[in-house]
Amino acid sequence: MTIQIAVTGAAGFIGSSLALFLARQGHQVHACDWADPTGCTPLDNPSDSTPARLRVERLRILAQTPGVHLSHFDLAEPGAFSAWAAKCQPDVVIHLAAQAGVRHSMQAPLDFVAPNLIGFAHVLDACHRQGVRRLLYASSSSVYGMRESAPFLEEDRTDRPESFYAATKQANEAMAMAYHAQYGLRSLGMRFFTVYGPRGRPDMAPFLFAQAIRRQEPITLFAKGELLRDFTYVDDTVAAVAALAGPEANWEGATVVNVGHHRPVSVNHFVTCLADQLRLAPVITYAPMQKADVKLTCASETRLLSMIGQWPDTPLEAGLSQFVNWLQEWDPLDKPA
Numbered sequence: 001m002t003i004q005i006a007v008t009g010a011a012g013f014i015g016s017s018l019a020l021f022l023a024r025q026g027h028q029v030h031a032c033d034w035a036d037p038t039g040c041t042p043l044d045n046p047s048d049s050t051p052a053r054l055r056v057e058r059l060r061i062l063a064q065t066p067g068v069h070l071s072h073f074d075l076a077e078p079g080a081f082s083a084w085a086a087k088c089q090p091d092v093v094i095h096l097a098a099q100a101g102v103r104h105s106m107q108a109p110l111d112f113v114a115p116n117l118i119g120f121a122h123v124l125d126a127c128h129r130q131g132v133r134r135l136l137y138a139s140s141s142s143v144y145g146m147r148e149s150a151p152f153l154e155e156d157r158t159d160r161p162e163s164f165y166a167a168t169k170q171a172n173e174a175m176a177m178a179y180h181a182q183y184g185l186r187s188l189g190m191r192f193f194t195v196y197g198p199r200g201r202p203d204m205a206p207f208l209f210a211q212a213i214r215r216q217e218p219i220t221l222f223a224k225g226e227l228l229r230d231f232t233y234v235d236d237t238v239a240a241v242a243a244l245a246g247p248e249a250n251w252e253g254a255t256v257v258n259v260g261h262h263r264p265v266s267v268n269h270f271v272t273c274l275a276d277q278l279r280l281a282p283v284i285t286y287a288p289m290q291k292a293d294v295k296l297t298c299a300s301e302t303r304l305l306s307m308i309g310q311w312p313d314t315p316l317e318a319g320l321s322q323f324v325n326w327l328q329e330w331d332p333l334d335k336p337a
């Protein structure tokens, strides 16, 4: 069945892959981002770590895809999302736009206020007023804060954020619960776990590590590289999101779900696999653990499985191979990125 789906953050890493996936499934995808067709955003300054060239590539692919309808505006602008949603009349809204990045929020927490809090409030309110049947939005594994025990269960406490970024995601979950309590808005917060893959985010560890290995520059690994991360391949993530957005997904009310595999690996292991794919030896230096870093992320996937059944589980080696193939083509290193 074809449905009208609105996707925010469509020039972003996950949003662009998701919009493509949904359109290929035959849905009408109304995709928005504040990045314009030249890849520029109002934040085009050092705080925005994705180069315009990468956003342009993502937007170009979407512009060539039948069933994707692109718009650009700032979600924090009063009335902008509401007017757009009134025009596209989505059955489902998948809200992924945000200022992302734990480390960035350590330097510039205020960059997160307008997109993550005001923008989110605009999306919530428009969905309620326009009777949107289902709202899905990006939350993050970072809401679990500093933990030593695994796996992370959705009902575990999330009131001790280690970063301002995590605090905004936790606030989003609370705001969505309030809109359900007050107005009955049905919503699902998806807690993503370190997503990696082609057209990935240049500020995230997989991308930074790969570029350093390719340039034979030292990689700094914190906490002896022993931090554990539940890495998720982007195609697995978007397949799960698409299934959660579908009519068969088994969730009600306002709730949250982990979108992660319960298969954490050490950062050391991740770097070794990545270096194998690149056929180069990494140059590693170690540094103490950083404030706001968490030791471990590990999703319990029980709730996700109860909502959608099985979902794809791409092995790390296969996912990294796809990522490396894309990166080598996108940035051949003899030209500036």
Ligand SMILES: NC(=O)c1ccc[n+]([C@@H]2O[C@H](COP(=O)([O-])OP(=O)(O)OC[C@H]3O[C@@H](n4cnc5c(N)ncnc54)[C@H](O)[C@@H]3O)[C@@H](O)[C@H]2O)c1
Residues within 6 Å of the ligand: 008, 009, 010, 011, 012, 013, 014, 015, 032, 033, 034, 035, 041, 050, 073, 074, 075, 076, 095, 096, 097, 098, 099, 100, 101, 114, 115, 119, 138, 139, 140, 141, 191, 192, 193, 194, 195, 196, 201
């Ligand atoms: N990538 C991950 O591993 C990961 C992990 C946990 C949570 N998340 C969350 O998932 C979502 C998508 O992440 P991503 O990695 O694709 O990030 P991304 O930075 O690549 O994409 C976010 C997009 O939102 C857009 N945007 C930001 N502020 C906006 C505004 N005010 N108006 C309109 N558009 C705006 C950006 O231009 C960008 O294209 C984010 O909410 C992020 O916090 C991602």
